[in-house]
Amino acid sequence: MSGVSFEAVSKRFDDVTAVDAFTLEIVDGEFMVLLGPSGCGKSTALRMIAGLETISDGVLRIGDQVVNDVEAKNRDIAMVFQSYALYPHMTVTQNIEFPLKARKFSIDGGPPRKLTAAERRERVTGAIETLGLQELTKRKPGALSGGQRQRVALARSIVRRPEVFLMDEPLSNLDAKLRAQTRLDLVNLHRELATTFVYVTHDQVEAMTMADRMAVMSDGRLQQVGTPQEVYERPANLFVARFIGSPPMNTIIGEVAESGVIACGSSRIPFQGALDAGRQVVVGIRPEHLHVGDGSLEATVQGVEWLGHERHIIVDIAGSRAIVRQETDEGAAPDLGSVIALRTEAEHVHVFHAETAERLN
Amino acid sequence: MSDVPAAPPRKEAVPPGSGRPAFLRPAALRESGLFLLFLAPAITIFAVFFFVPLARLVHFATYQQNRTGTAERYRGWGQVGDVLTGDEFREGLSHTVSYVLYTVPPGLILGVMLAVAANRRLKGIKAFQAIFSSTLATSVAVASVIFFVLLNPQIGYFRVDWLSDPDMALFGVSLSSIWQNLGLTFIIVLAGLQAVPDELMESATIDGAGPVRRFFRITLPLLSPTLLFLVVVLTVFAFQAFAQIDILTSGGPAGSTETLVFKIFQRQQPIDLAEGSAMALGLFGITLLVTMVQFAILDRRVHYS
Numbered sequence: 001m002s003g004v005s006f007e008a009v010s011k012r013f014d015d016v017t018a019v020d021a022f023t024l025e026i027v028d029g030e031f032m033v034l035l036g037p038s039g040c041g042k043s044t045a046l047r048m049i050a051g052l053e054t055i056s057d058g059v060l061r062i063g064d065q066v067v068n069d070v071e072a073k074n075r076d077i078a079m080v081f082q083s084y085a086l087y088p089h090m091t092v093t094q095n096i097e098f099p100l101k102a103r104k105f106s107i108d109g110g111p112p113r114k115l116t117a118a119e120r121r122e123r124v125t126g127a128i129e130t131l132g133l134q135e136l137t138k139r140k141p142g143a144l145s146g147g148q149r150q151r152v153a154l155a156r157s158i159v160r161r162p163e164v165f166l167m168d169e170p171l172s173n174l175d176a177k178l179r180a181q182t183r184l185d186l187v188n189l190h191r192e193l194a195t196t197f198v199y200v201t202h203d204q205v206e207a208m209t210m211a212d213r214m215a216v217m218s219d220g221r222l223q224q225v226g227t228p229q230e231v232y233e234r235p236a237n238l239f240v241a242r243f244i245g246s247p248p249m250n251t252i253i254g255e256v257a258e259s260g261v262i263a264c265g266s267s268r269i270p271f272q273g274a275l276d277a278g279r280q281v282v283v284g285i286r287p288e289h290l291h292v293g294d295g296s297l298e299a300t301v302q303g304v305e306w307l308g309h310e311r312h313i314i315v316d317i318a319g320s321r322a323i324v325r326q327e328t329d330e331g332a333a334p335d336l337g338s339v340i341a342l343r344t345e346a347e348h349v350h351v352f353h354a355e356t357a358e359r360l361n
Numbered sequence: 362m363s364d365v366p367a368a369p370p371r372k373e374a375v376p377p378g379s380g381r382p383a384f385l386r387p388a389a390l391r392e393s394g395l396f397l398l399f400l401a402p403a404i405t406i407f408a409v410f411f412f413v414p415l416a417r418l419v420h421f422a423t424y425q426q427n428r429t430g431t432a433e434r435y436r437g438w439g440q441v442g443d444v445l446t447g448d449e450f451r452e453g454l455s456h457t458v459s460y461v462l463y464t465v466p467p468g469l470i471l472g473v474m475l476a477v478a479a480n481r482r483l484k485g486i487k488a489f490q491a492i493f494s495s496t497l498a499t500s501v502a503v504a505s506v507i508f509f510v511l512l513n514p515q516i517g518y519f520r521v522d523w524l525s526d527p528d529m530a531l532f533g534v535s536l537s538s539i540w541q542n543l544g545l546t547f548i549i550v551l552a553g554l555q556a557v558p559d560e561l562m563e564s565a566t567i568d569g570a571g572p573v574r575r576f577f578r579i580t581l582p583l584l585s586p587t588l589l590f591l592v593v594v595l596t597v598f599a600f601q602a603f604a605q606i607d608i609l610t611s612g613g614p615a616g617s618t619e620t621l622v623f624k625i626f627q628r629q630q631p632i633d634l635a636e637g638s639a640m641a642l643g644l645f646g647i648t649l650l651v652t653m654v655q656f657a658i659l660d661r662r663v664h665y666s
């Protein structure tokens with residue numbers, strides 16, 4: 001077991017900077033999710049840990065060892081690919097055994113040596129049992145379903161007992177139901193193995209449900225690191241605020257009117273924190289923190305979406321579009337075109353710098 | 362639901378002409394007429410260039426003609442048997458087999474090595490890929506002349522006397538075939554290599570496999586369908602080799618490069634239709650057999666994903 005640490009690591013491809021001065025400390029045994037839209041550099045960061053991409057700048061450590069110049073095959077990591085990358089000409093058993101045959105292992109602190117056939121068999125059997133693949137051992141990947149392939153890929157990664165597990169969007173080829181199930185399985189597997197997991201995804205639900213901590217990335221830069229709750233409740237900037245949460249956070253342009261109040265057109269929004277009056281800001285309020293009736297926000301109803309247990313009321317607040325989330329049993333939906341009053345609490349109002357988009361409160 | 366009246370027994374619709382077997386009913390006949398129409402070009406080509414010549418070959422091989430071809434006498438399959446067990450056929454076959462062994466394995470290994478070397482993302486690699494595949498665009502005659510010069514003992518690059526040495530002549534001729542087929546082997550192996558997903562190689566690297574293990578455990582097995590195809594094609598090429606032998610050695614020295622095809626060719630001057638045709642039948646049978654055996658043996662060891 002080891003942690004992974006990035007110190008100002010950059011990756012440049014010709015004139016494109018894929019990862020820019022990335023600094024992140026992944027603690028030993030942690031389930032860290034790298035989250036971001038496609039092209040944000042999260043996969044490149046993961047591939048640098050794996051040794052599949054060279055490092056242009058900065059220092060990367062696995063445990064205490066600087067691995068900038070350590071070849072991929074000599075790093076003690078295992079990786080699950082989005083495509084699973086199973087060897088099509090080998091059976092399930094042979095696939096799982098491959099890493100055991102390819103490298104040397106140091107048993108009980110002894111010098112590295114090849115495993116004996118019996119040791120290999122024991123480990124392979126263990127991995128097969130952990131992932132429930134007993135019935136499939138003699139099949140080749142072509143004869144497996146997506147979910148089964150995914151489990152074989154996991155088995156092949158755990159059989160090595162590596163210091164760090166890397167996973168590159170391993171659930172994106174599964175259907176929705178299987179994905180939900182596999183999320184739970186992965187969390188359990190992480191608990192069982194108690195090893196560092198670094199998991200790349202663009203799906204915030206995967207990040208929120210599985211991560212101990214998550215690192216949100218955009219444009220090759222780290223935007224925020226924290227537990228899912230921290231990131232959701234106190235987004236560090238507008239990008240994180242809008243990226244995390246579904247439906248996304250509403251953002252309204254306004255001006256600080258007096259201590260603790262922001263004016264957006266005729267609406268007045270309370271907030272916590274001290275900011276100079278007259279300052280231009282962007283206010284962020286999550287849809288579930290806007291409530292219909294008896295408040296200081298004035299909104300024009302533009303549409304209503306009914307989702308069964310809740311409805312989304314699409315409104316216009318001072319020229320910005322916003323969504324209000326309302327439980328279906330909280331009363332009838334407002335009429336289209338009507339002007340309604342909305343209420344929110346100061347502790348749920350996020351204030352961002354109008355230019356830098358950084359959090360101000 | 363008992364009050365629902367039972368449906369009257371339905372009369373099966375009887376199509377006209379249904380007393381006849383299915384394939385003779387008008388609709389089927391119309392369709393098979395259409396099939397034949399579509400197949401006609403292929404059937405014609407096969408008939409003109411394959412079936413008719415094959416029938417003529419069998420005819421020539423089982424009859425004995427006089428020198429002018431004006432009279433012939435039936436000799437039966439015994440005549441074919443005599444030729445196929447004769448020294449000439451055996452010698453030709455032995456040269457052909459040697460030729461296959463000299464050209465196919467080295468050509469395949471060289472082609473794979475070139476393709477592996479050229480299968481990387483480097484600036485200007487396309488130029489090398491074009492150069493390596495360029496032999497595909499040369500004719501047998503050009504390749505032969507190039508090697509005739511290269512191997513010339515006086516003015517050649519190698520300054521060796523292989524083509525006039527009975528022990529080395531066939532090998533010398535093989536060099537030109539290996540070189541000429543390299544372009545084809547290179548292109549097909551390169552295409553096979555590029556079909557192997559990068560992620561498999563990356564995964565094998567992370568699993569701890571070095572370049573050698575990756576090549577023998579991952580690349581080569583995934584390449585096996587491609588290699589099977591090439592073994593079959595190159596073997597057939599070698600069986601059919603003629604022009605390079607005619608140009609470089611004309612079968613000599615001392616008949617040491619007379620392959621089966623060359624011996625068949627020699628039966629025209631002076632003409633011996635019966636022996637030549639019998640040898641051609643023998644070559645046809647052997648080529649067919651070798652190809653079938655190759656598919657049968659290699660198929661079991663080939664991984665189709």
